[in-house]
Amino acid sequence: MSSEQQLKLFEVFVRSKRGLDHKHVGSLHAEDAEQALEYARDCYTRRSEGVSIWVVNSSDIVASQEEDAESFYDPMDDKPYRHATHYQLPDAVNNM
């Protein structure tokens, strides 16, 4: 429908309960941010999925690109010492 083409796209983030992070749950079309918030409430929290909602203009999101994957992520693959699991714990440390 042509009406959707005139509407802006928003990304929706929902916090499922207090203390947890907002998680991306999907996107929707709306005229402006206020309306996007209401639609997010109606589309993504109708089964009590959330206690807080963020909506963000999709066009405001800067995303990493597929072609950058090599230079972005591959250099980390050979640096296991950055993980806690890389280290042998002394026996004295029981729980970590």
Added chain:
Amino acid sequence: MSQPLIDYCIAQGDDALIFGQRMTEWCYSAPFLEEDLALANVALDLIGRAQMFYQYAAELADDGRSADDIAFLRDARSYTNLLINELPRGDFAFSMARFLLVDTFNVLYLEQLVNSSDSRIAAIAAKAIKESRYHLRRSRDWVVRLGDGTEESHQRMQKGLEEVWGYHKELFIETAGERELIASGVAVDREALYSTWSKQIDTVLAEATLQRPEDGWKVVGGRDGIHTEHLGHMLSEMQYLQRSYPGVEW
């Protein structure tokens, strides 16, 4: 057993069920997906509200009828909903104009009904007021958006408002039974809400750059079971399953 209270609960239930059922007609037909879901949510809120009032009515009457029987086994003449709730769906602007008038009323009404001397009614109102505040936020938003939008949206919003205007008077008419309940603190004085309602509507219309229609005509009769020709058609569809397969369960 208090017949006025039973009648009151059924009337409240009828208002909610008939409006809710009418608004479900937007399902799959709304201007876009998000609004489709939002409208269905509102319609379901109203149908849930009807269920609570019918359930209470059924318990009070204790005549073997269930809430479902009250909803599905009465003819149009026995329905006591206000006419504004049964009018055909109309276009989107008409629906939003109707929502604005009804939601504004419902919020004012329910805000007082939460103090009902009947604790069950007060509890239903406490749940319903939260929903109605959200409904009003939506309808107010749309009326302003369309009224103060393009030339065409403004003109269609104004037309929708003119078409529904004559049905608002009935929101403020009390039945004899209702007056008894108002006296005992169970129900809310509808007439007393008019001036606040009127001011709130004016504020929204001003923001929406819409003209308040003249109070030239009005249509009433819903509480007496005198309905428009549209209710029977709606009931025949809504009640079809229970009429064809009595007692069938989901």
